[in-house]
């Protein structure tokens with residue numbers, strides 16, 4: 228079975244910046260504006276640490 232890859236629109240809890248991230252990030256994803264950690268990799272699937280606004284499948 229093919230693993231599901233999705234793009235997520237998230238909002239930084241700290242500065243409210245909206246950013247599109249990948250749900251299978253292999254590195255820590257940080258807010259482009261303030262540097263807050265938005266997602267951390269956990270064995271293939273990203274653990275989203277902030278508010279998810281939309282999921283694009």
Ligand SMILES: [Zn+2]
Pocket residue numbers: 239240241242243244258259260261262263
């Ligand atoms: Zn931010």
